[in-house]
Amino acid sequence: MANVDRIKRQLLRDLVEQNVDLIQGRRSRPLRRRDGWRLAARVASVALLSLGLFGSSRLISTLSVPPRAAVAAAAVSPLASAASRTAPALSPAPAAGPLVPPEPISAAVFPLAVRKIVLDPGHGGSSSGTRTSQGLVEKELTLDIAQRLRHLLEQDSFQVVMTRDGDREVPLEQRGQLANRSGADIFVSIHLNWIDNRRSRGVETYYLGPTEDPYLTRLAASENRDSGYSMADMRRLLDRIYAGVRQDKSRRLAETVQGALFQSLGKVSPEVEDRGVKAAPFIVLLTTEMPAILAEVSSLSNDEEAQLLTKPLYRQYIAAALAQGIRAYAEAVEGAPESVPPQEKGFDR
Amino acid sequence: MSEKKEVLSVGIDLGTSRSSISASNGQRHVVESYVGWPLDMVARKVLKKPILVGHEALENRSMLDLHRPLEEGLIKDGSEKDEAAVRELLRHLLGLVGIDPDAHNGVKVRAVVGVPAEALRVNKQQVRKALQDSVDSLLIVSEPFAVAYGLEALLHTMIIDSGAGTTDFCVMNGRLPTEEEQRTLTQAGDFIDEQLMRLTREHHPEAKFSIHMVRQWKEEGSFVGQAKNPVIVTAPVGGKPTQIDITQPMRQACESILPPLVESMLDLLSRVQPEYQERVRNNIVLSGGTGLIRGLGPRLEQELHSVGGGKVRVVKDPIFVGSDGGLAIAQDAPDSDWDRLVG
Numbered sequence: 001m002a003n004v005d006r007i008k009r010q011l012l013r014d015l016v017e018q019n020v021d022l023i024q025g026r027r028s029r030p031l032r033r034r035d036g037w038r039l040a041a042r043v044a045s046v047a048l049l050s051l052g053l054f055g056s057s058r059l060i061s062t063l064s065v066p067p068r069a070a071v072a073a074a075a076v077s078p079l080a081s082a083a084s085r086t087a088p089a090l091s092p093a094p095a096a097g098p099l100v101p102p103e104p105i106s107a108a109v110f111p112l113a114v115r116k117i118v119l120d121p122g123h124g125g126s127s128s129g130t131r132t133s134q135g136l137v138e139k140e141l142t143l144d145i146a147q148r149l150r151h152l153l154e155q156d157s158f159q160v161v162m163t164r165d166g167d168r169e170v171p172l173e174q175r176g177q178l179a180n181r182s183g184a185d186i187f188v189s190i191h192l193n194w195i196d197n198r199r200s201r202g203v204e205t206y207y208l209g210p211t212e213d214p215y216l217t218r219l220a221a222s223e224n225r226d227s228g229y230s231m232a233d234m235r236r237l238l239d240r241i242y243a244g245v246r247q248d249k250s251r252r253l254a255e256t257v258q259g260a261l262f263q264s265l266g267k268v269s270p271e272v273e274d275r276g277v278k279a280a281p282f283i284v285l286l287t288t289e290m291p292a293i294l295a296e297v298s299s300l301s302n303d304e305e306a307q308l309l310t311k312p313l314y315r316q317y318i319a320a321a322l323a324q325g326i327r328a329y330a331e332a333v334e335g336a337p338e339s340v341p342p343q344e345k346g347f348d349r
Numbered sequence: 350m351s352e353k354k355e356v357l358s359v360g361i362d363l364g365t366s367r368s369s370i371s372a373s374n375g376q377r378h379v380v381e382s383y384v385g386w387p388l389d390m391v392a393r394k395v396l397k398k399p400i401l402v403g404h405e406a407l408e409n410r411s412m413l414d415l416h417r418p419l420e421e422g423l424i425k426d427g428s429e430k431d432e433a434a435v436r437e438l439l440r441h442l443l444g445l446v447g448i449d450p451d452a453h454n455g456v457k458v459r460a461v462v463g464v465p466a467e468a469l470r471v472n473k474q475q476v477r478k479a480l481q482d483s484v485d486s487l488l489i490v491s492e493p494f495a496v497a498y499g500l501e502a503l504l505h506t507m508i509i510d511s512g513a514g515t516t517d518f519c520v521m522n523g524r525l526p527t528e529e530e531q532r533t534l535t536q537a538g539d540f541i542d543e544q545l546m547r548l549t550r551e552h553h554p555e556a557k558f559s560i561h562m563v564r565q566w567k568e569e570g571s572f573v574g575q576a577k578n579p580v581i582v583t584a585p586v587g588g589k590p591t592q593i594d595i596t597q598p599m600r601q602a603c604e605s606i607l608p609p610l611v612e613s614m615l616d617l618l619s620r621v622q623p624e625y626q627e628r629v630r631n632n633i634v635l636s637g638g639t640g641l642i643r644g645l646g647p648r649l650e651q652e653l654h655s656v657g658g659g660k661v662r663v664v665k666d667p668i669f670v671g672s673d674g675g676l677a678i679a680q681d682a683p684d685s686d687w688d689r690l691v692g
Contacts, residue, residue, distance in 0.1 A: 007503050008525045008681060014525040015678070022473055023690065092405050151535075155528070314610070347385040 072271060079241070114186055114330035116159040120292075121146035122191035125169025130194040130300045138192045138300060141165065141309055145297065146190050148319035156327060158183040176287025185251060187292035188326065189284050192309075193299040201302040203265060204275035205258035208285040209251035243327040249291035251277065253329050257295055259326030265298070268317060269308065295322065355456040360499075360675020361442060362463050362492065363476070365419045365514030366538060366564075366638065368438060371672040372446035373680060379668050380404065382439065384434035385413030402441040407561070412559075419514060434478045443483055450483040459687050460484040461553060461675035463492035465515045466531045486690040491531060492671055493519035496636050499674025500664070505628040507617065509610070509649075509661075510671070511639035513538035516606070519623060520614050520629060529620060531615045536606040538639040541567060544605045548598035556584040556593055567594065572643040573603050603642050611652045618656065630659030636670050 121142040123129035129138025143164070144316045150160045163175040170178075178188045195202065254277045262274040275296075285292045297318050299305045308314040358373040369379040371393070380403030387393035387401075390502045392412035401409060418434035440450040448458055462476055480487050490498075495506040502508065503521050510517045518532040546563045549556070562584065570580035580596045594634050621629050630653055646661040653659035664670050 004501060004503065008498070010523075011498070011503065011525055012678065012682050012686065015488065015683065016689060018525070018687050022477070022489065042662075246561060 015210045038093065044072065115334060116161065116182065116184045117153055117326065118161045118163060118182060118184040118187045118288075119146045119150055119153075120163040120175050120179075120187065120189035122189060124164045124167055127169055130192060132300055132306050134306065136300060136306055136309060141192055141300075142190045142313065143167070145315050145319050145322075148316050149188075149190070152319055152323040153326065156323070158326075158330070164346070172283040173287050175284050176289075176292075179292070180287075180289045184290055186326070186329070187285075187290055187294070188253075188257070188302075188322065189282075189290045189294040190322070191294060191296050193296035194301045195299050196301075198301045198303070200273060201269065201271055201299045201305045202273035202275035202296075203258065203298065204296045205254040205261070205277050206280045206282060206296075207254040207277070208247065208279065208283070208292065209283065249333070250285070250293055251279075252332075253291050253326075254293045254295075256329040257293060257322060257325030257333070260321045260328065261295065261297060264317065264321035266337050268314065271304070297322065356459060357446075357448060357456045358459045358461075358679035359443070359446060359448075360461045360495065360672040360677070360679055361444060361462075362495070362671030362675065363419065363435075363439070363441070364512050364671075365417070366512065367668065368442060369672040370442040370446055371669055371676040372448075373676065374447060376439060376446040377669055377672070378442065378445040378533075380438070380445070382419055382438060383405050383407050383410075383415060383417055384437045385415040388412055388414055398483065400437050402438060428636060431550055432475070433478060436478075436483075439480055440483055448483075457486075458484040459486045459488075459682075459690075461488045461490055461495065463490055463495040463675055465492055465690050466580075468630035470578040473514050486687045486691055488678065488682065490675065491517065491519060491526070492585060493517040493531070493636075494521075494526060495671050495674035496634070496664075497521045497674070499670055499677050502632070502634055503627050506632045506634060507614070507629050509614065509633065509635050509637075509640065511537050511606075511610075511635070511637040513638065516613075516637075516639065518612060518617055520617055522621075522625070530617065534606075534609050536609045536615060537637075538567070540566075540606060541571070541602045541639070542692050545595070545602035546600055548601055549593075550597050552595065552598050553584070553586075553593045554685045555586050556591065557586070558584040566600070569600070570595075570599055571603050571641075572600065572608065573648050574600075574644040576600065577643070580606075603645075605641070608649065611649070614649065614652070615656060627657065630657065633659060633661045634664060635661050637667050640664065 019192065072148035121139070123142060126140075127139065129142070131137045143166070146162060147165070150162060153160050161178070161184060163178055164170045176187075177190075193202065257275050258274070262272065265272045266274075282294050282296075285294055298309055300309070356373075359640065360371045362369045364382055366377050366382055368382045369377070370472055383403060383406040385401045385406035386399070386448060387396050393399070396409060396412060401413060406413060406415060414430075416434040417430055418431040418438060430565075432468060443450050443458070448456070462480065462482060464473060464476060468686045472476065475491055492512075492643060495512040497503060497506060497508045497519065498511050502524045508517075508519045508523045510519075514535070516534040516537045518534075519526045520530040521630055522530070541562060542564050545567055549563065562582075566580070566582045570582070572580075576596050576599075579594055580599045581592050581594055583590050583592055585591065586593075615683075618630060633649070633653075635649065639662055640646075646663040649661045
């Protein structure tokens with residue numbers, strides 16, 4: 001009894017301290033950082049459970065945690081990972097004029113924390129996105145993954161805003177405007193790919209920039225179909241792109257998320273390809289005023305991927321990989337000095 | 350300024366579906382978490398009240414701008430009306446135990462309010478804001494912690510508190526649970542209602558029913574595993590009251606929360622220090638309205654077989670277990686601590 005009283009006294013003391021912190025606006029821990037072994041234990045227990053839920057021995061045997069350090073390193077050292085790439089030419093000049101390279105601005109000038117994240121589940125309402133003959137629909141899967149991701153990010157004390165939380169049509173430009181209005185720090189749009197070569201099962205992540213790749217042009221045209229923007233609007237929007245900082249941060253975010261996605265999902269399905277980080281002119285990225293990416297987290301065109309996507313645990317795993325990438329990016333921009341962005345021109349994957 | 354002498358302590362379980370209050374003056378009340386404002390002058394004249402709360406609001410919903418201000422156990426974000434609704438709900442609860450929220454009748458009111466385990470800081474601040482004018486001092490606790498405290502299940506225990514909006518998990522190790530020891534799932538009573546609504550529509554497309562009817566059916570006939578009796582309910586078909594069999598949809602809907610529940614339970618257990626895992630496995634407490642689903646406790650025990658077996662105890666009085674725990678905290682906290690929790 002004396003033991004219970006002692007425990008109660010200690011509990012009450014801690015509880016009161018916690019509440020006093022709340023009243024005084026003190027924040028004891030902005031982000032939860034998990035120990036590696038705890039994370040490993042969590043994944044191991046999820047993997048064990050999957051035995052009962054799915055009976056997929058292959059999935060279980062291959063589940064493991066993406067090396068966090070590697071993901072974080074990608075966020076901190078963009079130069080290393082981008083060394084072989086060239087940066088996109090930004091801010092297209094008026095149609096008749098020549099392209100003028102923008103003045104690069106060091107992202108190190110803005111070492112700001114990531115607090116609020118806008119998640120954008122692709123498509124919705126009458127815009128279904130891609131679908132399989134078995135009835136898997138992109139808009140439903142992206143929403144499910146985004147909801148799972150929201151939960152994970154909120155556990156980490158991030159504020160999360162969703163562009164849609166149901167089967168609702170939200171015009172592309174409104175998604176960006178919502179993110180701008182909400183004062184978000186980063187914007188993550190979630191999509192599922194459809195690749196002509198149906199044996200391909202890749203993950204890829206985009207940030208805003210021009211492309212000459214005909215495949216990316218087609219993809220962007222397809223995703224931008226319902227934007228309602230005229231060419232003049234488009235030019236004005238492109239002019240608004242802030243050359244150095246946002247682009248560079250977007251690319252870093254894309255690299256970190258892509259790294260986490262590939263490392264994580266590659267363990268589950270070894271055939272998953274790293275289709276890399278790419279620049280493409282998606283409207284939804286164009287209208288945002290913060291670092292923004294569009295992640296193609298899986299390929300619905302591939303039968304095995306489609307089959308895996310029917311499993312809640314696989315969708316949870318995708319969400320966890322995205323969360324890990326976002327977390328690593330947030331920790332990197334908050335905790336490490338940033339390098340000056342590369343000043344190359346053009347971009348290829 | 351005269352110093353208030355008398356102290357009234359209250360514990361409040363602010364639930365998505367129902368909210369309960371337990372007070373140190375012996376009063377305990379539960380209300381449905383609904384608040385409604387008359388839609389127009391006619392409704393106001395008929396209802397004779399500017400605001401209706403709880404069952405009364407639900408009963409007269411056709412004449413009201415009805416709000417269920419909590420979502421997944423938290424104040425809905427963004428709507429001033431929902432914030433006003435939660436204020437009214439709390440004022441109503443305080444009124445039920447004899448506190449005039451404006452004057453306090455000369456007593457000092459100390460309140461402990463339970464929120465979901467993983468409620469964010471911003472949500473806790475919303476609760477604090479909603480209550481700041483109605484109580485003198487306020488302590489916000491995680492709901493499963495309040496349950497654990499009330500049951501004195503403070504050591505090597507897992508609490509699974511499943512209500513309407515959330516299912517909250519918390520492992521008690523004799524100290525305040527860390528984030529790693531708590532979990533909140535949105536798979537709870539409301540989730541089952543949605544599933545039951547959808548599945549019943551699929552099975553009986555000709556029947557007409559509302560979410561309120563579905564909720565009532567669930568409260569009367571929910572189960573997992575083998576049905577003891579067929580679940581037969583009455584719903585209008587072509588305008589005529591007709592009996593329909595919803596045994597199968599009921600089972601499917603109730604069992605839809607099992608995978609995440611089991612996953613979280615096993616995951617949290619795996620994080621307990623190895624030497625205490627067996628004790629925690631044998632000391633699992635299932636509380637909350639959704640915890641009353643017939644067969645849920647035994648089913649969870651069945652799932653524990655894979656990790657060495659365990660025992661799940663179902664709390665018999667889930668309605669007040671959270672608010673009673675809150676009251677116990679309120680009464681145990683010393684005056685000096687309450688003085689720090691003003692404002």
